[in-house]
Amino acid sequence: MARSILFNVLFYISFLLYMLVALPFFLLPYWMIVDFAKVWSRTNLWLLKTVCGLHVEFTGLGKIPPGALLVACKHQSMLETFALVPLFSRPTYIVKRELMWIPLFGWFMRKARIIPVDRGARRQALIRMTARTRGELQAGRQIVIFPEGTRTAPGAPPAYNRGIAYLYAGAEVPCVPVAVNSGLFWGRRSFMRYPGTVRIEILDPIPPGLSREAFLARLEHDIETATERLMTASPQRT
Numbered sequence: 001m002a003r004s005i006l007f008n009v010l011f012y013i014s015f016l017l018y019m020l021v022a023l024p025f026f027l028l029p030y031w032m033i034v035d036f037a038k039v040w041s042r043t044n045l046w047l048l049k050t051v052c053g054l055h056v057e058f059t060g061l062g063k064i065p066p067g068a069l070l071v072a073c074k075h076q077s078m079l080e081t082f083a084l085v086p087l088f089s090r091p092t093y094i095v096k097r098e099l100m101w102i103p104l105f106g107w108f109m110r111k112a113r114i115i116p117v118d119r120g121a122r123r124q125a126l127i128r129m130t131a132r133t134r135g136e137l138q139a140g141r142q143i144v145i146f147p148e149g150t151r152t153a154p155g156a157p158p159a160y161n162r163g164i165a166y167l168y169a170g171a172e173v174p175c176v177p178v179a180v181n182s183g184l185f186w187g188r189r190s191f192m193r194y195p196g197t198v199r200i201e202i203l204d205p206i207p208p209g210l211s212r213e214a215f216l217a218r219l220e221h222d223i224e225t226a227t228e229r230l231m232t233a234s235p236q237r238t
Contacts, residue, residue, distance in 0.1 A: 004193045007051040014043055019104050026111055031090055033112045041085040048079075053195030054185055056083055060202030063176070064088070068137040069205070070175040072164055072219055074227050075146035076154060076183030083200060084178070088142040094129060115143070126163055133167055143167075147219065151188035154181070154231055160220050165212035174205040177219055179226035181234050199230045 018040045025032045048054040056079070064087065071088070073080055085091055097116035100106040109116075115132045118125040133143055147164040168175055179201045185194045203222050206215060 001192070003052050004191055007047055007193050008191055010047055010051065011044060014040070014047070018043070019108060022108065026107070030111055030113050033108055034085075034090060034092075037082075037112065038086040041082045044082055048193065052193040054193055054198060055196070056198045056200065058087065058200050058202070061087065063202045063204060065174055065176070065205055068140050068171075068173045069142050070164075070168060070171055070173060071142055071144040071178060072147045072175055072223065073144060073178035074180045074223050075148060075151050076180055077151060077186035077188055079182045079186050079198060080146075080178075080180055080200065083198075084144055087202075088144075090139070090141045091144055092136055092141050094133070094143065094145045113141075126166060129163070130167060130170055134170065137171055137173055143171075147223075152183075153188060154183040158220055158224050160216060162212070162216065164219065165216040168206075168208070168210075168215050169212050172208045174207055175215070175219065176205045177203040177222045177226075179203060179223050179230055181227065181230040184231060184234055196234065199234070201226055201230060 018036070022033065022036050025036055045056050048056065066089075071084070071091070073084060081093070092113055092115060094115045094117055095109070097118050100109055100114070100116045113136060115129060115136065117129045136143060145164055145167070147160045148158065149161050149163075152158070164175075180198065182198045182200070185196045185198055186192075203226055206218055206222075210218070
């Protein structure tokens with residue numbers, strides 16, 4: 001417990017310090033904020049390993065195609081919200097719009113051209129999100145989305161939103177599925193960070209051109225099958 005408390009304290013101190021140091025970058029091109037976020041991400045991964053004994057192992061990195069693409073990641077903990085950032089050249093995320101209201105943090109998110117979505121607006125939100133996504137894809141960016149829309153506990157029944165299929169149909173770019181076992185070591189509603197190895201696995205890209213139904217079925221199958229394999233293969237946390 002002591003290590004988890006220390007990590008959380010250092011995590012938020014680091015978070016605040018990085019934002020303050022990054023203030024001069026606010027007037028520079030957006031990609032400099034993105035590159036700064038990559039440094040912040042690597043700092044968090046180092047803190048997890050050093051303080052908590054929690055390692056993060058990436059596999060399948062060679063499967064990531066260059067250029068614009070969708071990235072659909074299983075979402076079990078807060079870890080994958082930052083751990084994926086260094087894996088891509090110019091990533092951005094689709095997030096709930098409430099995060100954009102956080103002082104300072106929300107400003108940086110806007111500067112980095114994060115894509116907000118109003119989950120209460122339904123169809124209009126989907127139209128606006130799709131338009132923003134297409135614009136960022138045309139700029140060669142990688143769009144990270146959590147297709148279930150929220151964090152899910154390990155073993156919970158999957159609930160994939162059809163919005164990811166809508167985006168895929170209009171994007172005409174590959175979609176890279178990502179499986180994780182992070183929820184075994186970083187609970188979605190717990191401050192505990194358990195020692196062990198988080199595995200983040202990049203799966204085979206899904207090429208453009210499938211029907212929405214076929215895409216959604218394949219995406220769910222690929223992510224859930226790999227996630228179950230990663231969780232089953234993981235030793236008990238200590």
